[in-house]
Amino acid sequence: MRPRLPHRRGLGAVAACVVALSVGQTLTALPATAAATPTPASTVDAAQNRAARAVATSLTDASWRARVRSAALNSPEVALTSLAGQARGSLKSTLADADRRIAAAKGLDSKAGSLLRLRLGDDSMRAALAAGTTPWVAAATTDDDSTVTAYDSRGRAHALDARKLPSHPVYVVDIDASKALAAGLDVLNEELDRYGVASAAQAPRRTQGAAAAEGFWTSRISAVRLSDDEEPWVKGDAEIYTLVTGFGLDGKVRVDPVDMPYLDNDGVVYRPNQILVNWSNYKYNLADAVMMEEDGSTNYRDLAKAIATVLLTIADQGTYIPLVNAVLDAIPDDWWTDDPDYVDSWYTLARADNGTRNGARGNGWMTVEPYFVQAF
Incomplete structure (x- = not known):
């Protein structure tokens, strides 16, 4: 922990x-006016949230959903932007843009490469994921709220208890720290x-x-x-x-x-x-x-x-x-x-x-x- x-x-x-x-x-x-500008934390959070929602809505594609599920079950952490190269639509470009924003907010240059990764929220969710349940997707943001926002494949937001594991499987999008x-x-x-x-x-x-x-x-x-x-x-x-x-x-x-x-x-x-x-x-x-x-x-x-x-x-x-x-x-x-x-x-x-x-x-x-x- x-x-x-x-x-x-x-x-x-x-x-x-x-x-x-x-x-x-x-x-x-x-x-003094610089206080109104976005902080690194808020910029990173916004990029991660956008990435999480984009991944969630991409899971309507059955073949792509199966590919992500296989990757998540076989590895504790998945290089997300690289994996998205196999997805249809605009997901790869959305994640690449999020990667660039995160790197800039953290003062890193392009040599850092892709930082976004995907992982299962907890090992206890593996059974439901393997059974074919379409997971929700949440971003591991840096705020201190008691709730976690997760998105389903329709892009709808679900408020989850940050201290209690949800019964529905959840992918977490965060940074490869x-x-x-x-x-x-x-x-x-x-x-x-x-x-x-x-x-x-x-x-x-x-x-x-x-x-x-x-x-x-x-x-x-x-x-x-x-x-x-x-x-x-x-x-x-x-x-x-x-x-x-x-x-x-x-x-x-x-x-x-x-x-x-x-x-x-x-x-x-x-x-x-x-x-x-x-x-x-x-x-x-x-x-x-x-x-x-x-x-x-x-x-x-x-x-x-x-x-x-x-x-x-x-x-x-x-x-x-x-x-x-x-x-x-x-x-x-x-x-x-x-x-x-x-x-x-x-x-x-x-x-x-x-x-x-x-x-x-x-x-x-x-x-x-x-x-x-x-x-x-």
Whole structure:
């Protein structure tokens, strides 16, 4: 089950209007009137809803309906736009347009490819689907309503309880979050580097002496768990990533995104042995970690710009300064709906930490240990 994440409470707003990034480069705050423009979440929701209704009405074609049914029964997730290449009418062009709108809203380029996918709402629906029942189609939108809107083959809308599995089988149209996150982290890295929120210095820490030339110290996650909370049946697995922040060897703030593709379900202890912090990139032996979730509201270009706007105002004062609050303040207010992007945070992780650290918001814990990476 996907982790239910806490809504934002008491986090400060970004006050900076213009921040100098480099020679001739600035970030300017959006005018107040921009609040009326569609948000990434609303754009993604509208595209997914349109796609869901188009798929539902396409199921009047018996041969196409059978093809979709076979795909859904044989795979937990189906690449929807690719599958629609076998459909009649305008379905493929409708889905391709929805894909383009979703990618643009999330700050992704065409290299991300098709993001729309189709899956069965729950395994318990397999029997009815296999028996030939024409399913309804719903979109896994990002709002926090207690109902889910599903469409039948005539295009009629049906309001379903978000907390109770329906007796009628339902296809769910949503975003391939794993694919979106992989593309998004590439964009985030590129944009953060462009804004200067990444240290160019990658040399081993001088304090490691002769051993530094043969490898580097890291903090490795040996176990991690997110809290267990109820989640609507229409939602899929979570896609989690962590923003590691600290001061680079050049004294500038840096952000290192870390993908955590295994962290799908709440209430499960994962043992990834994943490197979280590469200490050879940091000036101090302390760093912060902010765990985030990929969802429909995430625009990675906006995230990079927002983080840069705040973090570039923080200067190295010769001692470590925690950066978690600055990252949280940078997250746009409209992202704090449904399952917010913010999962939990860990302040002042130390290179010597060896044991379990609880998240500051109590939404999860992870066990970390020092780990030396030996050079070849």
